[in-house]
Structure formats: structure tokens, C-alpha cells
Amino acid sequence: MEMGVNTGIVLALVFALFLARAARTKGAAK
Helix, strand or coil: CHHHHHHHHHHHHHHHHHHHHHHHHCCCCC
8 A cells, every 4th residue: 555655646746747847848828
């Protein structure tokens, strides 16, 4: 279970970074 939780956290962080990078690339056009 701990491994699964850690994996979920890592995936969430990577996903957040991906979204942040994509938003920056688009000039944060909201």
C-alpha cells in the first residue's frame, strides 16, 4: 500500500509539473 501511495504522489507531482510547463509554453493563456 505504501508503494502504491508513493507512486500516486509521484505521478501527481509529475502531472502537475507537466501542466505547469504546458501552461508556461502557451504563455499561461487562460
